Amino acid sequence: MTKITYIAADGGRFEVEADNGSTVMENAVRNAVPGIEAECGGACACATCHVYVDPEWADKVGEPEPMEEDMLDFAFDVQPTSRLSCQIIVRDELDGLVVRVPERQA
Template identity: 75%
Template sequence: MTKLNIIAFDGTRFEIDAADGSTVMENAVRNSVPGIEAECGGACACATCHVYVDEAWTDAVGAPSAMEEDMLDFAVDVQPNSRLSCQIKVTPALDGLVVKVPERQG
């Protein structure tokens, strides 16, 4: 299991044991993290699972794909460290990953 740290907009921290191969979005939804709406269910067809990757983790997580970048155009308050959580696959290399949920989704 890989440990994820998802911080809700109000500062509540969710420490989640995530199965490798799952996505950050799937784990956020499964653990009722507020602010992760995931309206498309993880198909990269909306921007309602937008998160900010902690600066210490941006290299490990990697850059968004072209399709993800297109969908981020619909997110609110996009920053250089913005990602769609449905596109971040959980791997052992991401053990301890920290992401923050924005104030609102697109």
């Protein structure tokens, strides 16, 4: 199991044990993390699962693929470490990952 910490816009922390192969978005939805709407269900067809990857994790998480970059154009307040959580696959290397939920989704 891989531990992920979600920090909500109000500062609330949600620590989740996630199965490898799942996505950061799926685990947020399963654990009712506020602010992760995931309207498209993880199809990379909206920007309502937008998160900010903590800078110390950015290299391990990696850069968005072109399709994700296109969807991020619709996200609220995009930052250099913005990602769609539906596109981050949980794996051992991400144990301890910290992501922040934006103030609002697109």
